[in-house]
């Protein structure tokens with residue numbers, strides 16, 4: 001496609017604060033329909049773009065997001081993939097980092113922009129952050145190189161002047177406009193007077209790639225966080241669960257756990273029962289390095305896999321995706337360590 005042609009953008013409205021309005025009787029925030037967005041952001045009509053929309057009916061608070069609804073987003077993107085140059089997903093902020101991470105694995109071979117955004121204040125409120133987030137997300141989704149290829153052919157979150165790789169993001173503030181960060185990955189772009197792209201970080205465009213949508217996700221997983229004084233009987237009960245197939249094990253510092261034999265034994269038993277256990281740090285920056293201390297080495301010896309610098313959101317949704325593909329357990333373990341969609345810093 002030539003860069004002269006008018007780009008087409010599909011906005012997928014799932015819900016969240018960006019599209020909410022205050023109920024005058026109860027005072028609570030409630031979802032309202034997508035047409036209100038157009039009314040509150042008339043600037044949308046000024047873009048030299050073809051903009052279409054699809055909306056969840058009813059829109060949801062993102063606390064109610066789940067794998068079936070991720071599948072619905074994947075299906076909308078898949079069925080409209082050839083008709084649009086880019087996709088903007090309006091989503092509640094609370095679980096946006098989970099959705100962005102999940103989509104990065106579910107949309108294999110993606111070579112078009114999928115930009116998630118939302119807001120901390122509803123779009124109808126005077127000081128809303130939603131307008132800038134929405135307008136810039138659309139501009140990024142429509143951005144093309146001179147040869148007509150998309151500038152950002154991957155799943156991202158755009159929020160408060162930062163474009164971040166979706167599967168490197170975490171919601172870091174419940175009330176600031178600057179609500180997201182990608183602590184272990186440089187921003188893909190920053191938006192001031194100009195949008196400045198960090199092209200060396202952005203996934204290179206591959207014209208031969210084919211979109212392969214994946215819908216199967218396993219939820220037989222738990223996120224299990226260590227704390228000083230954690231109790232043997234509780235840990236043993238959790239790790240011996242019959243349905244349990246995978247554990248995102250949140251450890252201290254560079255991937256360390258207490259040197260208690262009962263803990264190593266419980267982890268070894270779970271590993272022997274074909275449960276996949278991935279070590280991610282409780283720290284917000286940095287990486288798991290299990291060979292650094294004895295307290296990490298014992299985990300490596302118990303068969304625990306290093307999640308390196310993956311966010312909890314990325315490690316969890318990657319495991320949901322891999323376990324959902326019914327792969328042999330050794331293959332799941334191998335792929336958990338491998339960078340599949342930019343979720344791990346390589347090198």
Ligand code: ASP
Pocket residue numbers: 015016017018060061062063091092093094095118119120
């Ligand atoms: N509870 C809302 C949601 O995640 C918050 C937001 O949109 O920012 O849907």
